[in-house]
Amino acid sequence: MENVFDYEDIQLIPAKSIVNSRSECDTTVFLGGRPFKLPVVPANMQTIVDEKIAIYLAENGYFYIMHRFEPEKRISFMKDMKARGLYASISVGVKEGEFGFIQQIADEDLSPEYITIDIAHGHSNAVIQMIQHIKKYLPQSFVIAGNVGTPEAVRELENAGADATKVGIGPGKVCITKIKTGFGTGGWQLAALRWCAKAASKPIIADGGLRTHGDIAKSIRFGAAMVMIGSLFAGHEESPGKTIENEKDGKLYKEYFGSASEFQKGEKKNVEGKRILVEYKGSLADTLKEMEQDLQSSISYAGGNKLDAIRHVDYVIVKNSIFNGDRGF
Numbered sequence: 001m002e003n004v005f006d007y008e009d010i011q012l013i014p015a016k017s018i019v020n021s022r023s024e025c026d027t028t029v030f031l032g033g034r035p036f037k038l039p040v041v042p043a044n045m046q047t048i049v050d051e052k053i054a055i056y057l058a059e060n061g062y063f064y065i066m067h068r069f070e071p072e073k074r075i076s077f078m079k080d081m082k083a084r085g086l087y088a089s090i091s092v093g094v095k096e097g098e099f100g101f102i103q104q105i106a107d108e109d110l111s112p113e114y115i116t117i118d119i120a121h122g123h124s125n126a127v128i129q130m131i132q133h134i135k136k137y138l139p140q141s142f143v144i145a146g147n148v149g150t151p152e153a154v155r156e157l158e159n160a161g162a163d164a165t166k167v168g169i170g171p172g173k174v175c176i177t178k179i180k181t182g183f184g185t186g187g188w189q190l191a192a193l194r195w196c197a198k199a200a201s202k203p204i205i206a207d208g209g210l211r212t213h214g215d216i217a218k219s220i221r222f223g224a225a226m227v228m229i230g231s232l233f234a235g236h237e238e239s240p241g242k243t244i245e246n247e248k249d250g251k252l253y254k255e256y257f258g259s260a261s262e263f264q265k266g267e268k269k270n271v272e273g274k275r276i277l278v279e280y281k282g283s284l285a286d287t288l289k290e291m292e293q294d295l296q297s298s299i300s301y302a303g304g305n306k307l308d309a310i311r312h313v314d315y316v317i318v319k320n321s322i323f324n325g326d327r328g329f
């Protein structure tokens with residue numbers, strides 16, 4: 001494939017501004033008929049999102065996807081969100097019991113607004129069957145299916161009924177898939193996104209590999225409707241990962257582990273994720289605000305006042321050079 005690149009290899013080219021203040025730029029995105037303040041969703045991982053964060057995000061106009069690693073809590077979670085007048089957005093796997101779980105939700109008339117099928121290798125018959133199963137029993141739910149890394153996969157999942165697909169196999173910060181298996185979009189996630197987006201007729205969520213707020217604009221430029229981010233959300237006061245104090249200097253860290261790590265699985269079987277510590281960085285609300293301001297600025301550099309302006313800007317490939325050797329961001 002020609003033109004293979006990743007986030008750090010790209011710079012977007014500014015166009016004449018049409019606004020007098022960055023505050024005029026609107027970062028709203030629609031997904032499944034609902035408006036959200038940002039085209040960003042924290043990863044559906046156990047050290048990134050919990051019930052409290054989900055409620056905060058839904059109440060404040062952000063998109064969230066609850067993880068699937070405490071399966072027994074999902075029914076009460078959905079009931080709680082509905083009782084609060086909030087949308088419900090859950091994750092499912094594809095093992096046998098998950099098909100029964102979908103039927104149970106339908107029987108209890110709970111129909112969550114969003115269901116994400118969260119599987120490492122989403123281009124599979126199991127995921128296609130799950131999409132069709134959800135569409136049969138819960139036709140009102142918006143189905144996000146993934147993860148995939150090829151146009152063929154995007155087309156097949158869309159044809160099976162997925163309302164959006166999630167692109168990213170192995171670019172994540174706590175991912176070791178590319179090392180353990182030799183496969184994935186790690187190192188060329190942005191080019192893979194562009195490749196997939198050309199084939200897509202429905203929204204794409206770019207998942208994994210974003211390391212700076214500027215990477216949100218780059219994802220949008222290359223075809224994402226929304227991005228999913230783990231590492232940039234792992235270090236907050238509210239983040240569910242354990243808080244750890246460095247004995248030497250008293251500095252605070254939060255733990256962040258992969259959904260396919262030994263920490264998540266509780267066993268050493270098919271491990272494709274690791275655990276790291278990320279620096280503590282204050283409140284989630286502050287990061288969301290900063291992301292919004294940075295993205296407003298991106299929109300103004302794109303010469304527009306809405307997210308769409310970013311989709312049409314020119315870009316250059318500057319291999320590994322945007323940090324000028326300085327990786328201290």
Ligand SMILES: NC(=O)C1=CN([C@@H]2O[C@H](COP(=O)(O)OP(=O)(O)OC[C@H]3O[C@@H](n4cnc5c(N)ncnc54)[C@H](OP(=O)(O)O)[C@@H]3O)[C@@H](O)[C@H]2O)C=CC1
Pocket residue numbers: 093094095118119120121124126147168169170171172175177208258259260270272
């Ligand atoms: N985005 C990414 O790059 C990656 C994300 N993850 C995350 O880790 C978590 C666990 O993922 P996953 O292992 O899929 O979930 P599960 O452990 O729930 O496995 C789902 C089902 O798919 C099967 N399966 C898993 N991997 C493959 C494969 N490569 N080929 C064929 N069948 C497969 C499993 O069987 P069996 O276990 O017997 O093979 C199981 O039946 C998820 O949250 C996922 O998002 C994991 C790796 C990569």
Ligand SMILES: Nc1nc2c(ncn2[C@@H]2O[C@H](COP(=O)(O)O)[C@@H](O)[C@H]2O)c(=O)[nH]1
Pocket residue numbers: 043044045147168169170171172173174175176177178207208209210228229230231232257258259260261272273274
């Ligand atoms: N290969 C693996 N990928 C994983 C695992 N757990 C989660 N993930 C993926 O990473 C992104 C978050 O990436 P980040 O770069 O923003 O930190 C997440 O949404 C999943 O798609 C794992 O154990 N192995």
